[in-house]
Each structure stands twice: as C-alpha cells, then as structure tokens.
Amino acid sequence: MGVLDRIRAENSLTSAEEMRLLREEASPFSSLYDAQRNYLSRLQEQGRRPVFGGLLSKDIGSYGGSTVKFEGITPFLRGILTPTAKAFDAPSMAARGLIPAEDMQSEALGTAALSAIAAPSAKVSAPKSAMKLAPRRSSEDISYGDAYHFMKSNEMIGDKLMPPSEGARFDRLGVHVGTPRQAEDRFRLQVGTGSVEDIDRDLALLGKETGVTLPLKVRAEKPFTIKDLEEFGIDIDPSISSRSFEIDGETVLSEDGVREAMNAFADARGLDLEEGLKVFKQELTDKGYTNIPYVNMIEGVRPSETFAKEFKYTPENVSNIMLVERTAGDPEVIRSRFAQFNDAYDPSIMAANTSKSAGILAAVSNKDPNKALKGELDPIGYQNTKMRKFLSDTDVKFKDTGENLPRNPISWEDMENKLILPFYGDRTSRGLLIEGVDDIKFDDPVYTEGGVDFMVGPAAQQDRAIWASNKNIITRIEDEATKAQRDTGGEDVYGVTGSMAPDANDFATFTGATMAELVKGSKISKEATKKFNDTMRSLVDPDFVGLRSPKLREWVINTSSPKRKAFIRLMDSNPMQAEGLPSPAQGRYAVTDPTQKDLGSGMFGLGVSKIDTSEPLLQNVSKGNILAARVPHSTYNTQIKGDYTGSLPPVPQKLIFRDVYKPREGLLDKRGLPLTEANMSHAIKTIMPVQRITPEILENIMSYLERQGQ
Numbered sequence: 001m002g003v004l005d006r007i008r009a010e011n012s013l014t015s016a017e018e019m020r021l022l023r024e025e026a027s028p029f030s031s032l033y034d035a036q037r038n039y040l041s042r043l044q045e046q047g048r049r050p051v052f053g054g055l056l057s058k059d060i061g062s063y064g065g066s067t068v069k070f071e072g073i074t075p076f077l078r079g080i081l082t083p084t085a086k087a088f089d090a091p092s093m094a095a096r097g098l099i100p101a102e103d104m105q106s107e108a109l110g111t112a113a114l115s116a117i118a119a120p121s122a123k124v125s126a127p128k129s130a131m132k133l134a135p136r137r138s139s140e141d142i143s144y145g146d147a148y149h150f151m152k153s154n155e156m157i158g159d160k161l162m163p164p165s166e167g168a169r170f171d172r173l174g175v176h177v178g179t180p181r182q183a184e185d186r187f188r189l190q191v192g193t194g195s196v197e198d199i200d201r202d203l204a205l206l207g208k209e210t211g212v213t214l215p216l217k218v219r220a221e222k223p224f225t226i227k228d229l230e231e232f233g234i235d236i237d238p239s240i241s242s243r244s245f246e247i248d249g250e251t252v253l254s255e256d257g258v259r260e261a262m263n264a265f266a267d268a269r270g271l272d273l274e275e276g277l278k279v280f281k282q283e284l285t286d287k288g289y290t291n292i293p294y295v296n297m298i299e300g301v302r303p304s305e306t307f308a309k310e311f312k313y314t315p316e317n318v319s320n321i322m323l324v325e326r327t328a329g330d331p332e333v334i335r336s337r338f339a340q341f342n343d344a345y346d347p348s349i350m351a352a353n354t355s356k357s358a359g360i361l362a363a364v365s366n367k368d369p370n371k372a373l374k375g376e377l378d379p380i381g382y383q384n385t386k387m388r389k390f391l392s393d394t395d396v397k398f399k400d401t402g403e404n405l406p407r408n409p410i411s412w413e414d415m416e417n418k419l420i421l422p423f424y425g426d427r428t429s430r431g432l433l434i435e436g437v438d439d440i441k442f443d444d445p446v447y448t449e450g451g452v453d454f455m456v457g458p459a460a461q462q463d464r465a466i467w468a469s470n471k472n473i474i475t476r477i478e479d480e481a482t483k484a485q486r487d488t489g490g491e492d493v494y495g496v497t498g499s500m501a502p503d504a505n506d507f508a509t510f511t512g513a514t515m516a517e518l519v520k521g522s523k524i525s526k527e528a529t530k531k532f533n534d535t536m537r538s539l540v541d542p543d544f545v546g547l548r549s550p551k552l553r554e555w556v557i558n559t560s561s562p563k564r565k566a567f568i569r570l571m572d573s574n575p576m577q578a579e580g581l582p583s584p585a586q587g588r589y590a591v592t593d594p595t596q597k598d599l600g601s602g603m604f605g606l607g608v609s610k611i612d613t614s615e616p617l618l619q620n621v622s623k624g625n626i627l628a629a630r631v632p633h634s635t636y637n638t639q640i641k642g643d644y645t646g647s648l649p650p651v652p653q654k655l656i657f658r659d660v661y662k663p664r665e666g667l668l669d670k671r672g673l674p675l676t677e678a679n680m681s682h683a684i685k686t687i688m689p690v691q692r693i694t695p696e697i698l699e700n701i702m703s704y705l706e707r708q709g710q
Contacts, residue, residue, distance in 0.1 A: 137331055139344040144217035144335065147177035147320065148373075150186035152211045153678045159348035159600055159652070161214075161334055162324060166666050166674035169277045170259055173292065175334060178319035180373065182300035183213045215337040215375045216349070218322055224289045226251045232283065233268040234261055245295050245313050252318060254295045285327040292321040338379055347707055380598055382502040383585035384572045396590045397436040399445070404431045405456040410608065410646030412701045415494070415693045419484055421477060421611070422604070422657070422684050423467055423495040425451040426504040427596040434514055437590050440521030444553075446513045448591050449633055452497050452607040455644045459631035463618055466609035466642040467495055474617055474638040476688055481611045484690040493690060494645060497607035498653060499599050503572075505588045506565040509634040512556035514590050515568055518582035519547055528579030532570065540566045561635065602681055604656055605648030615641040653677075653684060655700050657691050660684050 024033040048057045048069070057071050149161065161175045226244055229236055243257030253261065266276025284292075296319040305311060322333045331344035369377060374386040382391055430450020436442050450457060459465035467474070481493040505511045524532075529547045536544040541563050545555045556564055570576060572584040589597065595606070618639040622628035629639050654661055660683050667675050691697075 137344055139331075142219055142331060142344055143221070145220055146337070147216045147218045147322075148180050148183040148375075149175060149177045149214045149216055150183040150211055151214060153676045160324070161349060164674045166668065169262060169273065170255065172277065173258075173262075173281060174321040174323045174325070176319055176321055177216060177218060177334075178296060179300055179316055180213075181316070182296055182319055185299035187211055187213060212381055213373065213375050214379075215373055217335040217337050218291070218320065219331060219333045219335075219344075220291045220293075220320060220322075222288050222290045223320075224284060224292045226253055226257075228289075229261060229264075231287075232265055232280075234264045235268075237264075240264065247295070247313055247315060247318065252293055252295050252313075254297060258292060258294050258321070281323065281325060282327060285323050285325060288328055288330060290323060290333045292323070293318050294321065295319075336379065337376065378585055380502060380600075382588050383583060384503070384569075385574050385577050387583055387585055388577070389583075391585055391589060394586050394589055395438050396434065397441075398590075399433045399435065401431045401433060401447075403458055404453050405461065405644075407453075407456060408644070408646035410648055412605070412648055412651070412693075412698060412705070414646075415608075415648070416695065416698050418693055419488065419491055419493045419690050420496045420608075420656070420693060421480060421484075421493055421690055422653075422688065423477075423497045423607070424500055424681075424685055425467075425497050426508060427451060427499050427502065427593055427599065428505050428508050428511070428591050429593040430454055430457050432591075434510075434590050437514075437518060437586050440518060442517040443520065444517075446510050446517065446591070448510050449508070449635065450593070452593060452596070452647075454633075455497075455607045455609050457631075459629065459633070459639060460644060462630045463639065464612070464615070464641045464643065465618060465629065465631070465639040466611070466644065468633040468636040468639045470636055471617075471619070471638040474640050477611070477640055478613055478617065480688050480690055482613045485613060493611050493613075495607075495609050495611050495642065496604050496648070496656075498604040498684075499596060499601055499606075499650070501601045502588050502592070503569075503584075505591055506568045506584075507561040507635060508591065509557045509564070511587060511591050512559075512564045512567065513553050515571065515582060515584065515587040516553035516556050518587055519552060522580065522582050524580055528576070528581065531579065532576060532581065535570060536567065540570070557634065599650060600652075602653040602677060603650035604653055605650040608645040608648055609642045610645055611640065612642045617641075649705055651701050651704055654680065655704055656693070656697060657684055657689055658697060659691055660687060660689050 024030055024037075027033065043057055057069050151161075163172045163174050165172070226236065226240070229240070234240075240253070240257055240260045243254045243260060244251050245254065246252075262277065262280055263273065265280050266273050269276060269279060271279060295313050295317055297313075297317075299319070301313075301317055324332070324334055326332065332347055332349075334349055336349045369387075369389045372390070377387040377389065378391045380391075428451050429448045430453035432448045433445040434442065434448065435445045454460065454468060455466050459468070467477070469477075477495070484493050485491060524547060533544065533546045541559065544567075545551045549555070556567060559567075568584050568587070571581045577583070617626050618629040618641070619626045620629055620632035620637045626638075633639065654677070657680075661680060664675055664680065664683060669675055669679060693701075
C-alpha cells in the first residue's frame with residue numbers, strides 16, 4: 001500500500017496534502033521523495049530536526065550546538081535534489097492535475113528558475129505550458145442552489161462538511177443533501193415517528209442528541225449523470241439503465257443505479273470495490289464534476305404514494321451527493337446559506353458571513369420567522385427546539401467591568417513540540433454585567449464568571465488560577481500533567497481551551513440567573529406555570545420553588561448543576577416553548593463570550609496557560625491541605641494554578657489530538673455506525689490525553705489556518 005493509501009486510510013490529511021503525496025508517488029523521482037520522507041520521519045521519531053539542509057541534525061527545541069549530530073552527505077544531497085526534481089516534473093504533474101492550487105505559484109517559479117539556469121538570458125516567469133490552471137472565479141459568477149443536510153450530531157466539529165470515513169460506500173461518495181422533506185425524514189429516522197411533544201418529553205431532560213438540519217447553498221454546475229458513464233469506461237447495461245427514472249426529460253439514476261455504476265467502474269478498472277471507490281471519487285473531482293443526483297426512494301416519499309398507478313417521481317424526489325473532496329483547485333461545492341460568498345475557494349461553510357463582527361449569527365433574512373426553518377433561525381444550535389425569532393435579532397444589553405487583562409495573541413508555531421492538555425469549557429463570558437435582553441430589563445444585573453477569560457480575570461491576577469471546575473476534574477488535570485512531566489523529565493505542560501456546545505452554558509450559575517430574570521419579565525399563563533412547576537417537582541426537584549416565586553433566582557443559583565441544567569432544558573422543549581416560556585437560546589446567547597458566539601464546537605486554542613503542578617490546588621472553602629481561593633467561582637469549587645501564556649487562533653480538535661483519533665478511525669459505535677465527532681469529543685474528555693504538538697501536527701494546523709486566511 002502506497003503513502004497516499006495509508007494517509008487516506010488514516011483520514012488525517014486534507015485533499016491538498018493528499019495530492020502532494022499522490023504527485024510524489026506518481027513521479028519518476030518517487031524513490032528520491034520516499035527516501036527523503038523516511039529520513040525526516042526517522043528524525044522526528046528521534047525528537048530531532050535537520051539543519052544545514054540535512055547535513056546535520058539537532059534535538060527539537062534545543063539551542064546552540066550541544067546536540068548537533070553529523071548526518072552525512074547523502075541527506076544533504078537529497079535535500080538539494082528534491083526541489084530540483086520537483087521543478088523537472090512539475091509540467092507533467094500539473095497536466096495530470098496533481099498539483100494543488102495553492103502550490104501552483106511556487107511550483108511555477110521553481111520550474112521557471114530551473115529554465116533560467118539552463119538559459120540564463122531567459123526571463124524568469126511561470127511556463128504557460130506547465131501551469132494550466134483555470135482563472136480564479138468570483139462567487140458572483142457561480143449559481144448556487146438551495147439544499148438541506150440532516151446531521152445526526154447536535155454539534156458540528158470544525159467548519160467543513162465531510163462524508164463519513166467508514167460505512168457504506170454509497171454514503172462515503174460525498175455529503176448527501178436534499179429537500180426539506182427529505183431532511184425531515186432523516187430526522188425522523190434518528191428520533192422516531194412519534195409526535196414532537198412525545199419526542200421532547202423523552203429526550204429533553206436526558207440530553208439525547210436529536211440532530212440538526214443545516215440549510216445550505218450548493219454548487220451543482222456539473223452533475224454526473226447516466227450520459228457521463230462512457231467517459232469513465234462504464235457500459236450502460238440493463239443493471240444500470242433499469243435503475244433509473246425519467247424526470248422532466250432527464251434520466252436520473254436511483255440510489256441502486258449509482259451503486260451499480262460504482263461497481264461497474266471498479267470492474268472496468270480491475271480494482272476491488274474499496275479501491276474503486278477511491279479512484280472513482282478522485283476522477284470525478286479531477287474532471288470537475290460537482291455532484292451526483294439520484295432518485296431518493298426512501299426519504300421525501302411515502303411507500304403508499306408509490307403504489308398509485310399515476311405516481312411519478314418529480315424533482316422533489318431527487319437528492320444529491322455533493323463531491324466535497326475537491327482535487328482540481330476549483331471552488332467549493334457547499335456553503336452555509338448564511339455565508340456572504342466573497343471567496344468561493346474557502347473550504348469553511350461558515351466563512352465570510354454578512355457581518356465581520358457577529359459572524360454567521362448576523363446573517364440578514366427577509367423571511368417571516370414563522371416561515372423560516374430551525375437552522376435559519378438558529379444556525380449554530382443555541383436551542384434544541386425551533387426559535388420564535390432569529391437569534392441574530394437578540395439584543396443583549398451589558399457592561400464590561402474592565403476586570404480582565406487583555407488577551408495576548410500568540411502563534412501555533414510558538415507551541416511546536418510542547419505538551420498540551422485539553423481544557424474543555426463552556427463558551428461563557430467573564431467580567432460582564434448582563435443588564436437585559438431585548439425589551440426585558442433585569443432587576444439585578446447578572447455577573448458572568450467566564451470560561452476562556454478566567455485565565456486573565458481576578459482569580460488569575462490574585463491567585464495565579466488558570467482554570468476552575470469541580471474537584472474531580474481539576475484533580476485529574478493535575479494528575480495527568482504531573483505524570484507527563486515525570487515521563488518527560490520535567491517538561492512543561494500547557495492547558496489549551498476547547499469550545500463545548502452552546503447548551504454547555506446551562507451548568508453555570510449565571511446562565512440560570514439569566515433565565516430567572518427572563519422568566520420574571522415574560523408573560524406566562526397560569527396553566528403554563530402550573531405545567532412547568534408540576535414537571536419540575538415530579539421529575540427534577542420536589543422542592544422546586546416555582547416559576548413565579550420571588551426566590552427563583554436564588555434557587556437556580558444555589559441548586560446543583562444537574563438540576564439547573566434540567567430547569568433550562570425543560571424550557572427548551574416544544575410544549576414549554578409553545579406555552580410562551582422564555583427562549584433558552586437567548587439566555588445562553590446573552591452570557592456567551594462575544595468572540596465565541598459563532599464558534600463551532602471542538603475548536604481549541606483561545607486560551608493557553610502553563611500548568612504549575614508544584615503549587616497546591618485552591619478550593620472555594622479551605623479543606624485540609626487545599627487552600628481557599630481568594631476569588632471563588634460560583635459554579636465550580638476547585639481551581640488549579642499556573643501562568644497565562646496567550647490566545648491562539650482556534651482550530652478543530654481533530655488536527656491536534658491525533659493520539660486519540662488515530663486508534664479510533666474506522667471503529668463503529670454500539671449501533672454499528674461510524675464514530676462521530678461527538679464520540680471523539682467524549683473520548684478526549686474521558687482520556688484527557690497529553691498531546692505533543694509535533695511538526696506534522698503543526699504543519700496541518702498552519703495549513704488549515706492558511707486556508708482560513710489567518
């Protein structure tokens with residue numbers, strides 16, 4: 001198995017990086033490239049890096065010449081010959097579509113420089129025959145259509161929709177999108193066919209995931225249809241043609257028809273089905289195909305409807321497989337409906353929104369909220385149920401206390417070879433006084449105590465406290481950091497914050513206090529109040545004081561985090577929202593750090609601190625050898641000390657915690673389905689891995705940030 005096959009099996013690199021490896025494997029200089037990769041990999045395993053072009057090496061992170069070692073003339077020569085070899089084979093590789101768009105300029109200059117050496121009088125410029133790259137397109141020239149995608153997880157990790165890495169080959173072709181009715185049917189397969197009220201009753205308090213439907217814009221300029229089969233060497237025999245339907249004068253394959261085409265492609269190339277899938281996807285995108293339409297005979301149509309003699313499939317029954325793993329340097333095929341579309345090549349579906357200050361939540365819609373979809377009203381998922389208005393229209397009134405020190409921007413390059421621990425936290429703000437939401441003015445402002453900015457708040461300034469949580473979590477952090485230091489001879493360990501889902505704010509006392517103030521200012525009927533109170537007292541807390549009690553805010557602050565969570569989640573149910581109870585999304589949104597309001601879950605980096613395991617932990621109340629914190633946290637009872645380092649550009653967790661991802665790629669859950677990002681988040685929280693930021697991890701992070709324009 002080649003390098004590209006191994007990397008794709010591990011599903012750890014982006015398509016551009018895969019193309020670079022494929023280019024090297026296809027080159028006549030592949031043995032040179034392979035030897036250089038093996039040499040660099042060996043050095044990395046030894047904790048060393050090349051210097052002076054590979055003639056010497058030294059320990060990563062060391063300074064001076066104390067660890068320098070002579071590597072020999074061979075690595076040095078390979079280091080010189082590698083770029084020269086790439087300059088030689090760039091024209092043929094470009095013609096075969098094996099050079100990523102972002103490499104075109106440097107590759108062209110390399111080839112041009114080589115030409116200049118051969119003919120010194122020649123002007124150095126990119127050879128036209130070598131780089132036949134299509135002109136960069138503007139989003140204004142692209143016609144995007146509406147589509148919907150149902151995602152089984154409530155949380156979107158990262159910022160690009162990708163097909164599963166395991167499971168049915170048909171599902172792995174790309175991201176499946178369709179009509180609102182098809183998305184709803186997928187939702188029903190996830191949660192059941194009962195009434196919305198029954199589903200809410202069963203799931204709201206349990207916190208079970210219901211999934212999210214995302215409204216999208218898709219580029220479907222070049223669909224792959226039955227007439228394109230011959231281009232791929234596929235004979236249109238009855239096994240394929242019989243699995244198609246005529247819709248508005250076009251022949252559209254069914255799901256089974258697409259499967260048969262995939263099988264026929266593999267047979268025609270003499271490949272097994274798995275390898276055939278990889279090559280088929282590659283060739284489709286190499287040739288610029290954007291999507292595969294197919295007749296969806298399961299979702300969006302009832303079996304009883306198809307029995308009617310006059311029944312015919314219509315365009316409403318067509319779904320599309322969007323070929324998102326682009327290889328030809330052309331524009332992306334999926335965008336959020338809320339994007340501004342000022343960069344058609346940006347891989348993030350959430351990039352370039354209509355407001356630079358508020359991001360995706362500030363998307364302007366002329367729709368009546370009553371006619372808008374849930375995902376249009378609340379694109380990030382602040383509320384489990386459908387909101388009554390656009391979340392972006394929420395007006396939060398607050399004052400900044402000015403208690404926090406400013407964040408210190410740093411680069412991921414500063415973290416190379418350092419050890420990090422995940423600090424999962426909610427996305428709440430710190431040091432704000434929430435005075436009201438929309439037309440509800442709070443009787444008493446709500447003081448926020450924060451997640452990321454806890455590292456620069458009063459507790460950090462007075463006690464060097466960098467993180468707060470319950471004692472078992474903080475003790476675990478201390479134990480893992482101590483073990484890592486012991487195993488590495490005393491290396492520093494850094495805590496790096498990661499964003500949780502918006503409803504993780506429910507654990508905080510001040511989120512509960514905000515909801516209590518919203519209740520106080522809302523018009524709720526006596527019947528709705530009784531229904532809510534009865535449910536709380538029968539399922540959550542028999543001593544619940546009641547919605548209209550003057551002690552509601554006191555109860556919600558002093559109760560346990562699980563009961564506070566249940567209080568908010570019960571409001572976040574269709575029966576209670578229908579009765580006019582306050583929107584939990586607005587409460588969560590009000591206490592959210594403004595820089596995280598449209599941040600995806602599982603994004604790491606906004607807060608970084610060096611953990612000090614030599615210092616004792618702090619508790620709200622002194623006990624034994626644990627000292628009392630001078631600035632106690634109202635939600636969490638224990639704090640750990642350290643020193644604030646800075647704030648990094650946030651990146652998806654999958655780029656960082658490779659030691660967790662690699663052993664789990666390809667595994668299935670209890671239902672026999674591929675593991676989701678939510679499963680990976682749970683694994684990271686459970687294992688609490690100490691991860692070294694290796695040069696490979698750093699390279700992937702920097703490539704990601706470059707694609708984001710950061």
